[in-house]
Amino acid sequence: MKKIILLTTAICFIYVSSAMAQDDKANELISFTDRFLHAFKSVEDDFSIVKISPQMLKMITGKSSPDNSKESALLNSLKGLYILSYDKGDATILQRFNQQIKAYTKEYDALMDIKDGKEKVQILTKSKNGKITDFVMIATEEKSFTLINILGEIDLNALTELQSSINVKGLENLNKLDTKK
């Protein structure tokens, strides 16, 4: 009887520790946006969602302008990209959004908090071995928000220098993106 109990306990402990480790690894695999969308599954249709898979990124890397090496290098290092925006102005959704963001941001390092008039931009990163592997930018306004989640080894300097190469206005274009769900 004692042997059975000890054996059961040992098996349980081994299973518990391995399952916990696997869960941590699984959480790493799920992106910020995926978890976010999972929480908002019931109202997912109210969001504009853009998903760019690693396969698509590989395809578009070859199509980027050859004279802009910074852009090509950056695209080459990406493993996925999400753009999520909401502009319906529902107070409940916006409140839930802020709560969810607060819950997820605990796992991330805050890189920047910018407040420009009514717009508030929050930049969060997650690093692995000293390299940024997950980049999250959340831009919130009174009745809308936009979330950009970039996955892959992101060179922050290259990303910063990108603006100087071509001047493109951001948020306006993002909201006008033709999205398919």
Add this chain to the structure above:
Amino acid sequence: MESKHIYELLEKYWACETSREEEHILKRFFTSEEVPGELSSYKKWFIETSLQTETLDEQFDEKMLAQLSNETTSLSTRRTFSIRRIMRVAALLLIIFTCTLFIRHYRTTQQVTSLAVMEDTYDNPEEALAAVRNALYFASEEINKGLDMTAEGFRKTKPVFEIINTN
């Protein structure tokens, strides 16, 4: 002659060496009316002790030992029982915990499997490139805005720091 015998018995009595029979003789002697004057001082003692009727019989020790043995056995049985019970409860809790974790782990795996499948929004790489560019340039613009604001903050506070440093 009787007094001599009583003296002998008394000596044994005080030395706690008397048998129950001899104690009985002493008690009977001292509770009788005819106690010689030299022994009358013991009379009170024996009258008082003879009033204590409750005595321990010969089986007392055996009974006591048997009772003690029973109590020890039941105590150890109770202890063994309670340890076994605790172990059973702990094992049960561990099994419940493991089952809960298994369900959670299964759900997480399912979630990962469903979420890891990343469906592309665009079929056309040109459109995808435009979206990626927009996102990257927007991010770049915001980072630069933040850096500019930080630099501006430093520029504004520089004179204050200079004053502090000179003082």
